[in-house]
Structures are given as structure tokens and as C-alpha cells.
Amino acid sequence: MNGSSRLFTGGNASTKRFWRALLAALCAVACVFSLSACGSDKEDGKIRIGIKFDQPGLGFKKSGTYVGFDVDVAKYIAKQLGYSEDQIIWKEAPSKQREAMLQNGDVDIILATYSITPERQKVITFAGPYFVAGQDLMVRAGDTSIQGPQDLNGKRLCSVTGSTSAVTVKQRFASEVQLMEQPGYAECATALFSGIVDAVTTDDIILAGLASSARGRLSVVGKPFTQEYYGVGIKKGDTALARKVNSAIKEMIADGSWKRALQENTKGAHFKPDMKYNPPKPEEGE
Known part of the structure; x- marks a missing residue:
């Protein structure tokens, strides 16, 4: 000794x-x-996927399960990569933490209404897009006073603090509208229900999910006035994974699963994606 x-x-x-x-x-x-x-959070034979937990119709945690369009696309991609559903570890990916989660290796991919932008492309790689959203408006069912952005003069809008949607309103409609900013879209929907605001604004597919969960009490106007290309976030430089993800998205579109997932998750919202841009061509990151 x-x-x-x-x-x-x-x-x-x-x-x-x-x-x-x-x-x-x-x-x-x-x-x-x-x-x-x-010991770490990473498990052999598992894939860690970041999603939103609080967006009905897209990424939503419900009674211990995960539902939504982003979830369905993520499951399809995982399957094409060789993972079954029970090999997926779901991680909550708040907007402000997404880049850090990829850079730190906390997740393998992120599908969380993650718009492809030049600023984000400096620090991560995107695959996709798997959907092209457009900023739109949501109103109370039966309200015909707002049929597009041209009818916003004097109206009260709600959006989420720090969102690109709120920034767009400030840049394009600041002199016409009163903007209320809330921490989440559930709060905006409540303000719309109670008559505090006249409309909620964000990406059309997010609004469609909210409208669908409202069971006919809210509706999407259907006049998008921007384009938001939703991508799959990947660690910077992983072009091999980007190619595989793009291949999976193309297959999902080709076999009809993409359309079925979109319809199922926006049921009752009378939502139609902008067919000028959808289905998209996933070519990013290769």
C-alpha cells in the first residue's frame, strides 16, 4: 500500500x-x-428532442404525453433516424434557451416553432423548413370588423413580449394600434375572450392551435402578412444530420403524413396554410 x-x-x-x-x-x-x-442526461439509444410544452396544436404537454404538429413531425423524423417513440426524450425548449440547449448538447434537435433567421444561423445549423407560417390575426368568432391588417386602425392587439410578432406590430402598425404584450399566448387568448383586446397576433399555425383548443369561440382571419420558415435546430456544422432530417421531412410530405398531421392538429380552426409556400422544400443546412 x-x-x-x-x-x-x-x-x-x-x-x-x-x-x-x-x-x-x-x-x-x-x-x-x-x-x-x-453520469449525464444523455442516454445511449435515445434521441433528445426540444419542443414547446405550452403551445396547443404544436407542442403541448398534456397529462404526461406530448401532442401537436411539431411533435408529430419530430416523431416522424425520429423514426426515419431509427428511433421508436419510446426512445424519444422530450425536452422543453423555451424560445430564449433554444440556441444554448443545442450548443451545450442538452438536445439533439429542436422543433419548437423555430424560425430560420440569419442571426440564428450564425450559431446553429437548421434543417428544413418543415412549415412556412405567416403572421396573422385571431378574433372572436363572428367578429367581421377585422378581416385583415388593413382593418387594424384603432384596434387593440395582444402579442407575446419579445416575440417577432410584437416587433412587427411596433414596426408596421405602431401609429394605428394599441399593443398589449403578455408573457404567453394563453394570456392573450384570455384577454380576447374578455374583450380587453380586439385581436391576437402571431404566426397563423400558433393561432390555429389556440383557436382549435377554444372549440369554436375564436377564429383565425386567414390573411397572413409575413413569412416564417420553421426549421429543425441542430448543433452548428452537423450537415450530415441536416441531410437526414431533410430526407425525413421530404418523405413525410410525399406519403401524406405531413398533411394529415397538419389537419389533425388544427381541427375546428378553419385553418388553411398559405399554399404559395406550403408544403415547403427542406434544403437548409446541407
């Missing part, structure tokens, strides 16, 4: 407790730098 070994076995009880505490601290530090050495 060498001298260093005697340090751990010899001495009184307090000395032994000191060395045990030191070992625990050293292991904790090592875990920070090498998660694989002390």
Missing part, C-alpha cells in the same frame, strides 16, 4: 470524513467538465 492510499484508510474518524468530503467535491467538479464520467 503506498502513501496516498494510507491517507484514505488511516487516521481518526474526522480525518476519514474530511477525505470522503474532498473526494465527493472532486467528483462534482469532474462532472462539470466531463458529464460522461459521472
Whole structure:
């Protein structure tokens, strides 16, 4: 037995407790730098996918399960990559954390109404797009006073704080509308129900999900005035994975699964995607 070994076995009880505490601290530090050495969130044979947990019709956590168009597309991609549904680890991907989650290796891919932008492409790689959304308006069912952005003068709108939709309203309609910003679209829908605002604005497919969950009490106007290309977020530079994801999206469109998933998740909202841009051509990141 060498001298260093005697340090751990010899001495009184307090000395032994000191060395045990030191070992625990050293292991904790090592875990920070090498998660694989002390156990990590990544499991062999699993794929970790980031989605939204709070967007009806897109990514929504419901009684321990996950439903929505983004979820269905993610499941299809995972299957094409060789993973069954029980091999998927779902991770919540809030908008502000998406880039960091990919850069830190917390997830393998992200499908979370993730618009492809030049700024984001500087730090991550996108595959797709798998859907092209457009900013639109949602009103109370039966309200015909707003039939498009041309009818916004003097109206009260709601959108989410920090969203691209809120920025667009400020840039294009600041002199015409009163904008209320809320932390989430559920709060905006509540404000619309109660008459505090006249319309909610964000991407049309997000509005369609909200309208669908409202069971006929809300409706989407159907006059989009921007284009948002939803991509699959991937760690920067992984072009091999981007090609595989794009191939899966193309197959999903070709066999009709894409159309069925879109219809199922927007049922009752009278939603029709802009056919000028949909289905899209997934060619990003290759």
C-alpha cells in the first residue's frame, strides 16, 4: 500500500470524513467538465428532442404525453433516424434557451416553432423548413370588423413580449394600434375572450392551435402578412444530420403524413396554410 492510499484508510474518524468530503467535491467538479464520467442526461439509444410544452396544436404537454404538429413531425423524423417513440426524450425548449440547449448538447434537435433567421444561423445549423407560417390575426368568432391588417386602425392587439410578432406590430402598425404584450399566448387568448383586446397576433399555425383548443369561440382571419420558415435546430456544422432530417421531412410530405398531421392538429380552426409556400422544400443546412 503506498502513501496516498494510507491517507484514505488511516487516521481518526474526522480525518476519514474530511477525505470522503474532498473526494465527493472532486467528483462534482469532474462532472462539470466531463458529464460522461459521472453520469449525464444523455442516454445511449435515445434521441433528445426540444419542443414547446405550452403551445396547443404544436407542442403541448398534456397529462404526461406530448401532442401537436411539431411533435408529430419530430416523431416522424425520429423514426426515419431509427428511433421508436419510446426512445424519444422530450425536452422543453423555451424560445430564449433554444440556441444554448443545442450548443451545450442538452438536445439533439429542436422543433419548437423555430424560425430560420440569419442571426440564428450564425450559431446553429437548421434543417428544413418543415412549415412556412405567416403572421396573422385571431378574433372572436363572428367578429367581421377585422378581416385583415388593413382593418387594424384603432384596434387593440395582444402579442407575446419579445416575440417577432410584437416587433412587427411596433414596426408596421405602431401609429394605428394599441399593443398589449403578455408573457404567453394563453394570456392573450384570455384577454380576447374578455374583450380587453380586439385581436391576437402571431404566426397563423400558433393561432390555429389556440383557436382549435377554444372549440369554436375564436377564429383565425386567414390573411397572413409575413413569412416564417420553421426549421429543425441542430448543433452548428452537423450537415450530415441536416441531410437526414431533410430526407425525413421530404418523405413525410410525399406519403401524406405531413398533411394529415397538419389537419389533425388544427381541427375546428378553419385553418388553411398559405399554399404559395406550403408544403415547403427542406434544403437548409446541407
